[in-house]
Amino acid sequence: MNPRTLIIGSGLAGITLVRELRKLDKEREIIVITADDGGFYSKPNLSNAFAANKRPEDMVLTPADKLERDLGILIMANAAVARIDAGRREVVCTQGTLAYDQLVLAVGAAQIPLPLAGDGVPDAISINSLADYARLRSRLAGKRSVAIVGAGLIGCEFANDLRLGDFAVDVYDQIEQPMGRLLPPVAAQQLRDKLAAIGVGFHLGARLEAIRRDGERYVLIDSHGNARPYDLVLSAIGLRPNLALAKTAGLATALGIVTDAFLRTSDPNIYALGDCVELGGLFLPYVMPIMLGAKKLAGTLTGKPEPVSYPAMPIVLKTPACxxxxxxxxxxxxxxxxxxxxxxxxxxxxxxxxxxxxxxxxxxxxxxxxxxxxxxxxxxxx
Ligand SMILES: Cc1cc2nc3c(=O)[nH]c(=O)nc-3n(C[C@H](O)[C@H](O)[C@H](O)COP(=O)(O)OP(=O)(O)OC[C@H]3O[C@@H](n4cnc5c(N)ncnc54)[C@H](O)[C@@H]3O)c2cc1C
Incomplete structure (x- = not known):
């Protein structure tokens, strides 16, 4: 019988897996259910699109209907899955209930909410999808200054990009250096100096306490009592895997959805791939683990299981200043x-x-x- 593989999520993980599966099996039924519109775009490009003046519609590489035709799949777009019934092998989404033989969770990760006080906090914007990028562009129209909360990879990339787009940009972090998780201090200092040389301001080593509205603007207040106004606040304090669906199925979760080396969850018919995964204690929300994992998982789903093992996977910062x-x-x-x-x-x-x-x-x-x-x-x- 032709098995039905159901994939939840149409990001890099979901669509790369479909492509790898189709290389091995032209026949099986594949359905992708996704909360977004199902168009394929490169998420890493979101943090260097502004200076290049890319409109959101320019960034869609393959619209959903073309993916369906090219790959012989069904994409159920704008359909949020609310629950998984692992016992019955069914998922319940806004468009009904669907049965599966194999289920793959490719549900990504979400921005960690800003743990700050103040009436400006709900207006802070974070960029983790093309829809977020569209929101950023419309909110920035006619504005001049941006505060970025979080000096990690995404915060530094947006600082460089928005500065090239001629905005006044300040970056805030409670630790003393940018990219504290990935760079030693000596390299972080180089990055900071080069970004400062193009005009990026840094406010490091002070905890932010609040974001307050002041008319059309937002005032950031730190633990030293400094208060600075901006037109927009961008939050880049990190991602947390989306676990809610996995929990409805009773799957083992820790920081991410826990899988074995075959990307199999604690349920033998449910797998996970991409930013939602924790494998061997590693949470790696990057492109290369997805590309490697998709290849191996396609093998596993078509009867040729091979464990995932990660080589060194260098991360390229999109910070042309450094x-x-x-x-x-x-x-x-x-x-x-x-x-x-x-x-x-x-x-x-x-x-x-x-x-x-x-x-x-x-x-x-x-x-x-x-x-x-x-x-x-x-x-x-x-
Ligand atoms: C600005 C930015 C720049 C980046 N730059 C780099 C870089 O330079 N290099 C690098 O290696 N990595 C980079 N990354 C990380 C990389 O883009 C991600 O690792 C990758 O795109 C994650 O893909 P994913 O498919 O796992 O998740 P996502 O792209 O988040 O996809 C998740 C999918 O799940 C769907 N979904 C979630 N919940 C539900 C539900 N309940 N029902 C239905 N659908 C659901 C969503 O609609 C979406 O389609 C960057 C990330 C960002 C945000």
Whole structure:
């Protein structure tokens, strides 16, 4: 009998999986249910689209109807799934109840709500979808200044992009450096200096307390009592996997939906892929784990199971002011050895147990070395 594979989510994870499945099986019934309109776009491009003056409609790579025709699938768009009945192998969505043989959760992650006081908090905007980007563009029309809360990867990318788009941009973070989770201080300082050189302001090391409305503007108040006004507040404090659906099915969850190396959840007929997954304690909300995982999961779903193992997966920052590539080490126990020159920076993380390099950061001209360095790094997971 032709099995029915039901995929919830039409982001990079859902659609890449469909593409990989179709390479192995032209016949099986595949249905994608998605809360958005089902058009395929590149989410990483959202944080360098503003300076390039890209309209949201320019960013759709493949509309849903073309995906359906090209891939021989059904996309149920604008249909939010409310619940999974794992015992009956059914999902309940706004358009009815659907049965499945295999279910894949590709439901992504959501922005962590800003833990701040004040009547301006609900107006802060975060960018995690094309619809968010469309909202950002319309809210910024005729405005001048933006405060970005969160100096992580997404915050720094938007700071660079909006600055190139000629906005006054200030970045806030409670820790003392940008990209505190991914970069050693020496590389973070380079990034900060280069962004500052194009006019990005930084307010680091002070906890924000509140966002208050002041007419059309928003005033950010920090723990030192500083109050600064902006036209718009962009929140970039991080993502949290969407777990609500998994919980309706009673699946094991921790930070993400817990899977084994085959991306199988605690229910043998339900799998997970993408930003919603936690595999071996790792939450990796990036493109490369999705591309690798989709290939392996397609094999598993078509009867040729192969475990996922992650090689070193360098992350490229879209900060043209300071080209940066970082490959995080598998274990944080060790130290950074950095070389800084006029050409940029190369920092190697030396693992304490093995004494060998296990992660790196390259900036400026040293980014040329990224492929060679990545090839010399150990795997992120077994
Ligand atoms: C601004 C930005 C820049 C980035 N830049 C980079 C980069 O340079 N490099 C990199 O590696 N990564 C980058 N990333 C991360 C990367 O884009 C993500 O890892 C990837 O797009 C996640 O894809 P996904 O399919 O798992 O999730 P999503 O794209 O979030 O898709 C989730 C899908 O699930 C659907 N859904 C959720 N709940 C339900 C429900 N109940 N019912 C029905 N449908 C539901 C949604 O509608 C959506 O279709 C960036 C992310 C952002 C936000």
């Amino acid at each position: 080209p940066t590539v970082v490959s995080p080490p598998p274990s944080p126990v060790g130290h950074w050895d950095a070389t800084v020159s006029e050409d940029g920076l190369r920092a190697l993380f030396v693992d304490q147990a093995s004494g060998q390099p296990s992660g790196f950061v390259v900036q400026g001209g040293f980014t040329r070395e990224r492929m060679a360095l990545a090839a010399a790094m150990p795997n992120l997971s077994a």
